[in-house]
Amino acid sequence: MKWENALKDYQLYLKIERGLSKNSIDNYALDVKKLMRFLEDASITISPITITAETVQQFIYTAAKQINPRSQSRLISGLRSFFNYLVFEDYREDNPLELIEAPKIGQKLPDTLSEEEIxxxxxxxxxxxxxGERNRAMLETLYGCGLRVSELINLKLSDLFFEEGFIKVTGKGDKQRFVPIIDLTKKYINIYRTQIRNHMNIQAGFDDTLFLNRRGKQLTRAMIFTIIKQLAVKIDLKKSISPHTFRHSFATHLLKNNADLRSIQLMLGHESITTTEIYVHLDKSHLTKIVEQFHPRK
Incomplete structure (x- = not known):
């Protein structure tokens, strides 16, 4: 079996069997491509079926010199998934990463913005x-609904249920959820729709896409990153922020104002509440207030 064929089959498995998004599939594929590049550069001719733990270890050791522990852990996890797939499909009897341990890393807490900074x-x-009206509507939607950047750029006009007070969001693995939308966010989306979008020359295939670029097509993830980075420079913000920072801030501010974790989990589209629990670590004052309010011996 050639590496290219194995990778192609693996990507198909991730899409069909595991229902992962294109971004997630691309990230998993990138881990395998890094190993393939290493083998090519080192003139090592070996297939994904016969590659040994020693060769994989050699690759990990080489990569470790160039990337931080968190990236190492991500690389090992991605390769472990690839070889687990080969074992699952009976191409291999063992996973060469079974005895390779990922570096110990601490829990990375997400950066957040204060309400004033937003x-x-x-x-x-x-x-x-x-x-400008589009960008304001986008940032208000990122923060007001806690969306991922991919969810924002894929938002459709047909996903807006303003009378009911919800928007329909398509998240990871094409899983859909309904997220409440506040009046302020609705106001700015409607301004953009009626004053800007209605007068645009919209390209075929993008009639239902909410946020469009100047050419009437869907925005890219990179464009959203650029818009936010430029605004951060404009106000001399010293934090390193991204579209995801608005999502983190949405969850943190809700928790700070006494929203329960289960509700936040549903709005963010987290499969496990353990993922949502990271926001508890961001604001210890919230925990203090909970004890002071509810503990019987307060």
């Missing part, structure tokens, strides 16, 4: 330009 970023948007 206000400053949104106020910094130049509304004199047509894309």
């Amino acid at each position: 206000d400053l970023l949104i106020q910094a948007i130049d509304l004199s330009k047509p894309e």
Whole structure:
């Protein structure tokens, strides 16, 4: 079996059997491609069926010199998944990463923005330009609904149920959920729709896409990152932020204002509440208030 064939079959498995998003599949494939590149550069001719733990260990050791522990852990996890697939399909009898341990890493808490910082970023948007109304609506949606960047750029007009107070979001693995939308977010989306989007030359196939670029097509993830980075520079924000920072801030602020974890989990689309629990670590004052309010010996 050639590496290219094994990788192609693996990507198909991730899509059909595990229902992963394109971004997730690309990330898993990238881990395998790094190993393939290493073998090619080292002139090692060996198939995914016959590669040994020693060769994989050699690759991990080489990669470790160039990436941080968290990236090492991600690489090992991705390769372990690939070889587990080969074992599952009876191509191999063992996983060469079984005895390779990932480096110990601490829990990485997500960066967040204060309410004041979010206000400053949104106020910094130049509304004199047509894309300004779009950018304001996008950032209000990221923060107001706690969306992932992929969920934002894929949002459809047909996903908006404003009368019911919800939007339909398609998340990881094409799983759909309904997220509440507040009046302020609805207001800015409607301004963008009626004053900007309605006057655009929309390209075929993007009639239902909510947020569009100047050419009438879907925005890219990179464009959202760029917009946010430029706004951060404009207000001289010293934090390193991304679209995901707005999602983290959404969850953290809800928790701080006494929303329960289960509700936040449903709105974020986390499969496990353990993922949502990371936000508890961001604001210890919230835990103190809970004890003071509910403990019988307060």
